[in-house]
Amino acid sequence: MKIRVKPLVLTLVGSMAVLFGGWFFYQNVAVQSPVEKVAKEVSTVSAAKANITRNDVQLVIQVQPDANLREIVQHIYQSGNKVIGDKKLNITVSNPSSPLLDDWWSxxxxxxxxxxxxxxxxxxxxxxxxxxxSLNLTQVHTSAEMDERNVYVTITDGKASKYIILPRKGEPVGVWPNA
Structure with missing residues (x-):
């Protein structure tokens, strides 16, 4: 029995394309897009981008200056629970900070x-x-809130804002991922 290589390779390539194409479509349509949509439902969220891996969901959001970070995160957890499932949700705020706020935070x-x-x-x-x-910076305003998962720190100087999410259950090694 002689195996014909060309039909075998074409079948293999076609099967791989369907398999990986279906997986990619599922990730984007059934998981990633709904997570981004849930985040964008909050009026103070300007942009959201999700990256889904096997064990976790990385969500990068950009928020407006008057945003309440605790309310945003709670909305994402509650409304996105069906999509996220048992994966770990890591939210990072990507708003541009300023050298003054970065120095203040340090x-x-x-x-x-x-x-x-x-x-x-x-x-x-x-x-x-x-x-x-101690820094004699009266233009810097801060707030801190917490829930059962995180502590949320907001630092603003009227022009720029810095948002920090600190997990209450610390990571075993390393520093806070979004500080």
């Missing part, structure tokens, strides 16, 4: 990290206020 980071490590979440607003006073 001064506050140690105190915030210490409060997070000791699970003394009520100290975070005090650390933020103390940092503003």
């Amino acid at each position: 001064h506050a980071l140690f105190g915030v990290a210490q409060a997070m490590e000791n699970k003394q979440y009520s100290e975070i607003p005090q650390v933020l206020e103390k940092t503003s006073k």
Whole structure:
């Protein structure tokens, strides 16, 4: 029995194209697009881009300056639960910051990290206020909120904003992924 190579290769290539094309279509239409749509349902979310892997959903959002980050994240968890399933959701805010806000955050980071490590979440607003006073920056305004998953820190100077999501259950190795 002689195997004809050309029909075998064409069948193999066609089968692979259908298989991977179907998987790609499923990822984009059934998972990625709905997650992005859920995020964009919030009026203060300007843009959303999801990246789906086997174990997690990476969602990068851009928000308007007056956004309440805690409300946005809760909406995404509640409305996107069917699509996300048991995958881990990692949300990153990609708003452009400013050198002033980045420097301000670097001064506050140690105190915030210490409060997070000791699970003394009520100290975070005090650390933020103390940092503003010590740097004598009255134009920088901060807020901190939390829910059962994260602590949300917002820093703004009227022109730029910096949004930080700190997971309450810390990662075993490394630093906060979106600080």
